[in-house]
Amino acid sequence: MKCPKCCLSKSKVVDSRINAPKRPKMGWQYWVKKASKSFDWYTPDWRARRRVCKDEGCGHRFMTIEITVDDLTDALTDAAQNGFNET
Ligand SMILES: [Zn+2]
Numbered sequence: 001m002k003c004p005k006c007c008l009s010k011s012k013v014v015d016s017r018i019n020a021p022k023r024p025k026m027g028w029q030y031w032v033k034k035a036s037k038s039f040d041w042y043t044p045d046w047r048a049r050r051r052v053c054k055d056e057g058c059g060h061r062f063m064t065i066e067i068t069v070d071d072l073t074d075a076l077t078d079a080a081q082n083g084f085n086e087t
Helices: 028-039 069-082
Strands: 011-017 047-053 061-066
Touching: 028 047, 028 061
Parallel strands: none
Antiparallel strands: 011 047, 047 061
């Protein structure tokens, strides 16, 4: 995946997690908790990946969430019909 900041260099995965910790600390675990808010409302079946740009001058860190196409399609259809569940 290309870096969204410099749009030139590829990124590498530096960590990968499935579940959010119950008591997240600042840093990576905090971001997993944030990721869980993005998709846990629909399914617990997602994986968060912490990525870093391979370009040393850039070094941008960002995170992606991986879910199945079926889950994404169903979730977006559900959200379009019923709105997002914000509980
Ligand atoms: Zn970059």
